[in-house]
Amino acid sequence: MFNRILTIAVKEIRQIKRDPLTLLVIFIFPILMIILFGYALNFDVKEIVIGVYDQDRSELSREFAVSIDRTEYFQVVKYYENQQQVNKALDSKDVQCVMVIPPKLSEDFYAKKNVKIQYLVDGVNGNTATVITSYVGAATRNLSNKYINEVLEKKGIELYQPVIINQSFWFNPELKTTQFLILGLMGSILITLAVVLTAVAIVRERELGTIEQINVSPLTSIELLLGKIIPYIILSLIVWGIILLFGYLLFDVTVKGSWILLFVSTVFYLFASLSLGIFVSTISDSQQVAFQIGTLISQLPSNLLSGFMFPIESMPPAVQILTNITPTKYYLIALRAVIIRGVGVEAFWEQLVYLFIFAIVCLTIATLKIIKQRK
Amino acid sequence: MKLIFHFIKKEFRQFRRDRKMFMTILIAPVIQLIFLGYAATLDVNTVHTAVFDKDRTEKSRELIRSFEKSGYFQIDHYITNYDELTKLLDKGEVLMGLIIPPDFEKNIERKESAEVQTIFDGSDGNKASIAAGYSQGVVSGYSQNIRFNVLEKSGKIIPMSGTIQPEIRVWYNPDMTARNYMLPGIFGLILLIITTNLTSLAIVKEREIGTLEQLLVTPIKPYQMILGKLVPFTILGFASLILVFTVMKLWFNIEIKGNVVYLYFSSFLFMLSTLGGGLFISTISKTQFQAMIISSFIMIMPMIFLSGFTFPIENMPRVVQYMTYLIPLRYFNIIVRGVVLKGLGITDLWQETLALFSIGIAILTFASLRFHKKL
Numbered sequence: 001m002f003n004r005i006l007t008i009a010v011k012e013i014r015q016i017k018r019d020p021l022t023l024l025v026i027f028i029f030p031i032l033m034i035i036l037f038g039y040a041l042n043f044d045v046k047e048i049v050i051g052v053y054d055q056d057r058s059e060l061s062r063e064f065a066v067s068i069d070r071t072e073y074f075q076v077v078k079y080y081e082n083q084q085q086v087n088k089a090l091d092s093k094d095v096q097c098v099m100v101i102p103p104k105l106s107e108d109f110y111a112k113k114n115v116k117i118q119y120l121v122d123g124v125n126g127n128t129a130t131v132i133t134s135y136v137g138a139a140t141r142n143l144s145n146k147y148i149n150e151v152l153e154k155k156g157i158e159l160y161q162p163v164i165i166n167q168s169f170w171f172n173p174e175l176k177t178t179q180f181l182i183l184g185l186m187g188s189i190l191i192t193l194a195v196v197l198t199a200v201a202i203v204r205e206r207e208l209g210t211i212e213q214i215n216v217s218p219l220t221s222i223e224l225l226l227g228k229i230i231p232y233i234i235l236s237l238i239v240w241g242i243i244l245l246f247g248y249l250l251f252d253v254t255v256k257g258s259w260i261l262l263f264v265s266t267v268f269y270l271f272a273s274l275s276l277g278i279f280v281s282t283i284s285d286s287q288q289v290a291f292q293i294g295t296l297i298s299q300l301p302s303n304l305l306s307g308f309m310f311p312i313e314s315m316p317p318a319v320q321i322l323t324n325i326t327p328t329k330y331y332l333i334a335l336r337a338v339i340i341r342g343v344g345v346e347a348f349w350e351q352l353v354y355l356f357i358f359a360i361v362c363l364t365i366a367t368l369k370i371i372k373q374r375k
Numbered sequence: 376m377k378l379i380f381h382f383i384k385k386e387f388r389q390f391r392r393d394r395k396m397f398m399t400i401l402i403a404p405v406i407q408l409i410f411l412g413y414a415a416t417l418d419v420n421t422v423h424t425a426v427f428d429k430d431r432t433e434k435s436r437e438l439i440r441s442f443e444k445s446g447y448f449q450i451d452h453y454i455t456n457y458d459e460l461t462k463l464l465d466k467g468e469v470l471m472g473l474i475i476p477p478d479f480e481k482n483i484e485r486k487e488s489a490e491v492q493t494i495f496d497g498s499d500g501n502k503a504s505i506a507a508g509y510s511q512g513v514v515s516g517y518s519q520n521i522r523f524n525v526l527e528k529s530g531k532i533i534p535m536s537g538t539i540q541p542e543i544r545v546w547y548n549p550d551m552t553a554r555n556y557m558l559p560g561i562f563g564l565i566l567l568i569i570t571t572n573l574t575s576l577a578i579v580k581e582r583e584i585g586t587l588e589q590l591l592v593t594p595i596k597p598y599q600m601i602l603g604k605l606v607p608f609t610i611l612g613f614a615s616l617i618l619v620f621t622v623m624k625l626w627f628n629i630e631i632k633g634n635v636v637y638l639y640f641s642s643f644l645f646m647l648s649t650l651g652g653g654l655f656i657s658t659i660s661k662t663q664f665q666a667m668i669i670s671s672f673i674m675i676m677p678m679i680f681l682s683g684f685t686f687p688i689e690n691m692p693r694v695v696q697y698m699t700y701l702i703p704l705r706y707f708n709i710i711v712r713g714v715v716l717k718g719l720g721i722t723d724l725w726q727e728t729l730a731l732f733s734i735g736i737a738i739l740t741f742a743s744l745r746f747h748k749k750l
Contacts, residue, residue, distance in 0.1 A: 019662070019664075019665070021660070021661070021665050021669075022662075022664060022665055022668060025665075025668045025669055025672055025673060026668070028673070029668075029672040029673065029676075032673070032677060033676070033677075036677060036680055036681070037680075039692060039695065040680075040681065040686075040691045040692060040695040041680055041686040041690075041691070064539075090546055091717070091723075105539075108537060109537045109538075109539060110537075111537065112537050113537045114537045114538050114539075114540060115537055115538075115539055115540070116539075116540050116541070116542040117539060117540070117541055117542065118542045118543075118544065119541060119542070119543045119544065120544050120545075120546055121543060121544065121545045121546065122545075122546060123545035123546055124555075124556055124712060124716055124717075125556045125687055126416075126555065126556050128687055129545055130418055133543050133545065134505075134508070136541055136543065137541045137543065138508065138512060140539060140540070140541035141512075141540075141541070143539065144538050144539040144540070145515070145519065147539065148538065157526065160486065160487075160488060160522075161488050161518055161522075162483050162486075162488065162489065162518045162521040162522055162525075163438070163483070163488070163489050163490075163491060163514055163517055163518040163521065164488050164489075164490050164491075164514075164518070165490070165491055165492075165493060165510065165511060165514040165515075166490050166491070166492045166493070167492075167493045167494075167495065167507050167510070167511070168492070168493075168494050168495070169494075169495045169496075169497035169503055169507075170464055170494060170495065170496060170497055171496060171497050171498050172497035172498055172500055172503075173497060174500075175497055175500035175501075175503055175504050176500050177499075177500040177501050180498060180499050180500060180501075196668075200664055200667075204664070284395075285395060286393070286395075286396065287663055287664060287667075288393070288396050288576060288663065288667070289395050289396050289399060291664075291667045291671075292396065292399045292400060292403065293399055295671060296399070296403045296406070296407075300406070300407055300410060301410075304410050304411065304414045304415065305410070305414055309415075309685070310414055310415055310416060311416075311418075311419060311499070311502055313419070313420075313421040313423065314416050314418045314419060314420050314421065315413070315414050315416065316413060319413050319414050333467060336467065336498045337465070337466075337467065340498045341465060341467075341496075341498060343465040343466075347462075347465045347466045347467075348466070
């Protein structure tokens with residue numbers, strides 16, 4: 001039995017080697033994505049470009065605008081003279097936010113009234129708008145407190161902070177976001193390649209009719225499947241190595257925990273991904289269909305639902321339950337535990353169990369489908 | 376002319392044979408649309424928290440309550456030692472640990488500063504820094520309250536001044552849903568898949584089966600062949616656009632604010648470059664699988680990420696920002712968002728329209744010449 005599996009595997013490897021262009025794409029794709037995600041893509045809102053319409057023109061209002069500009073989050077690039085200019089400012093995308101200071105800011109503030117500074121935020125990108133809103137809100141309240149304290153101080157009231165806060169960040173004190181994204185990318189690339197490659201390889205055999213030839217040979221289906229899958233496990237592991245290597249070389253992503261645990265988790269993940277690929281092959285009748293369904297079923301959930309790009313806790317409850325359909329979610333939890341936190345298996349062993357269950361479910365459905373098709 | 380017409384008819388007959396394929400291709404973006412609509416939020420609205428209250432007094436409970444009341448923190452665990460906290464952070468079960476020192480209340484009453492400690496799981500740098508901002512806000516609010524209470528009790532007149540409050544208005548997308556921003560991006564996505572992916576596949580398939588040679592010995596001219604191949608996919612592209620419009624309107628209630636005719640016109644301009652891309656890929660790939668992976672992994676995916684579809688272009692480094700000027704999808708996304716969300720027209724967007732047109736013509740001409748030579 002072992003010999004026969006090996007023969008199939010060798011045949012498959014020979015076939016892969018005959019197509020150097022495909023191999024090239026498979027190796028270039030992860031490198032391209034790492035470079036993109038490492039250097040170009042992030043959700044950080046760095047400097048919010050802001051415009052000011054100061055109707056008060058008092059010392060306080062000028063001071064306020066300058067203080068906002070001085071914080072690292074904002075950059076005041078424009079001053080407006082009238083309402084028309086303000087109305088056009090967001091349409092033209094010159095600024096992301098306009099600060100409108102009311103006519104009697106200074107007078108009212110010192111007259112012990114509560115005044116409001118209006119911010120107009122470009123909401124087209126909802127995520128950026130959320131960040132801008134919270135930044136301008138916090139900055140305004142901070143400045144307000146500062147001015148209140150100044151007034152109190154002038155009246156000779158001693159100032160002290162009753163409660164102060166001491167914050168520390170474990171595992172990643174500089175709060176770098178790159179390594180987090182690279183781990184997500186690792187999950188997303190591995191599952192995509194594993195699913196698409198296995199599904200297409202199996203369907204191709206069926207499309208070309210060579211599967212009938214194999215059917216009349218003494219090979220059992222299990223032997224055929226294993227033989228076909230082994231080369232792709234090796235290929236996926238090479239891709240995994242490439243991602244780790246480039247992550248280390250370019251972005252200093254180092255493994256804090258045990259390499260063995262990392263390897264074991266990856267093997268579990270590949271097992272789950274390949275099972276998904278086998279399942280896809282049973283519902284596709286051509287290479288094109290296998291490819292389309294394969295990319296859809298692997299990419300979409302692993303990018304959107306796994307916690308790679310969007311935090312799971314913030315999704316609506318129904319969607320949170322739905323996130324369990326992607327094995328990438330489990331793999332990412334394991335990856336973060338081993339690579340970023342460097343903790344032992346006791347912190348994430350459940351994830352390996354989930355990956356195993358996922359694989360078994362996929363294989364069972366696939367087997368049932370095959371049995372049904374044979375009948 | 377008649378020749379081309381027959382050629383087109385033949386192509387459509389072929390479409391009908393691949394029904395499963397087209398179902399997948401049309402349904403995929405709709406599923407993606409729905410997923411994106413619900414899952415894509417970067418908000419951190421639930422910070423899972425563990426509290427280690429060493430003081431257990433009225434004041435410490437008050438502080439805990441103000442964390443809960445802020446709406447961002449969900450206290451899952453009350454713990455009694457550091458080991459528990461380490462375990463929870465290692466497992467990633469909580470994002471934040473709040474530690475209140477034993478003499479918290481005493482210090483406050485003695486008018487000395489009491490220090491509370493927060494420890495974050497920094498694995499996801501983004502999430503940790505947002506949560507740190509929230510906790511800072513809660514503690515400083517609590518601190519301010521205590522100070523005012525103390526002042527009030529001491530009989531000094533409060534307030535000495537007013538406050539400055541932010542009043543934030545979000546334009547174009549008042550709910551700040553990422554949905555409205557991302558959904559129009561689906562148009563570009565679906566056109567890319569249909570025109571680039573399928574065009575290249577259709578031609579390569581013909582070559583793989585050998586029917587391309589048969590066509591060459593017929594009196595059909597190369598330009599007629601190119602047209603005959605491209606026109607059906609253009610029509611298919613428009614059909615899928617209409618489908619996506621309808622889903623967007625019925626399911627998500629997003630109406631097109633601007634001129635629909637202009638939207639279709641710019642879609643056509645966009646398709647010039649995507650069809651050209653498909654034609655180009657067909658000249659460099661020998662097998663269907665090569666065509667699929669080159670178009671999906673090397674062309675479509677990087678293009679999507681660099682077009683500002685999910686990641687804002689303003690956040691990218693300068694060099695990459697300049698690179699995005701070469702990507703037609705960038706202009707198309709600006710146009711689609713402008714027309715759908717803001718109701719802009721060609722007078723506002725003529726630059727993008729012109730760019731789309733020039734890039735499209737350039738790519739299509741280059742690809743046609745290459746295709747011609749290859750024949």
